[in-house]
Amino acid sequence: MTDAIGAxxxxxxxxxxxxxxxAAAPVSEPASPTATGAPSPVSFGDALRAAIGRVNDxxxxxxxxxxxxxxxxxDIPLSDVMIGxxxxxxxxxxxxxxxxxxxxxxxxIMNMQL
Numbered sequence: 181m182t183d184a185i186g187a188x189x190x191x192x193x194x195x196x197x198x199x200x201x202x203a204a205a206p207v208s209e210p211a212s213p214t215a216t217g218a219p220s221p222v223s224f225g226d227a228l229r230a231a232i233g234r235v236n237d238x239x240x241x242x243x244x245x246x247x248x249x250x251x252x253x254x255d256i257p258l259s260d261v262m263i264g265x266x267x268x269x270x271x272x273x274x275x276x277x278x279x280x281x282x283x284x285x286x287x288x289i290m291n292m293q294l
Contacts, residue, residue: 194279196232231278235271242268 242264249256 196236232275235268235275238264238268238271 242261245256245261245264249258249261
C-alpha cells in the first residue's frame with residue numbers, strides 16, 4: 181500500500197508542476213458579464229487548477245483515512261478507506277490522461293508545418 185501512496189505522490193507532484201506551468205503562462209482577463217447577467221467564461225488554466233485541487237483533496241482525504249485505519253482507529257470503516265482510495269486513484273488516472281492529451285496536442289501543434 182505504501183508503494184501505491186508513493187506512486188500517487190509522484191503523480192501528484194507531476195500534476196502540481198503542470199499546474200505551476202499553467203499558472204506561469206500569461207492568461208488574458210476573462211470577459212466581463214454581459215448585460216443579461218450571463219457568467220463570464222472560465223479560462224482553461226482556472227479549470228485545470230480547480231480540477232487538480234479536487235484531485236489533491238481526494239488524495240489527501242484517502243491518505244488520511246488509510247493512515248487512520250492503519251493506526252488502529254476503529255471509527256474508520258474499511259469500506260470508507262477502500263472507496264476513498266479508489267476515488268483518488270480514478271481521479272489520478274483521469275488527471276494523467278488529461279495531461280497526456282494536452283502533451284499530445286502540444287506536440288501535434290509544434291510539429292505542424294508552416
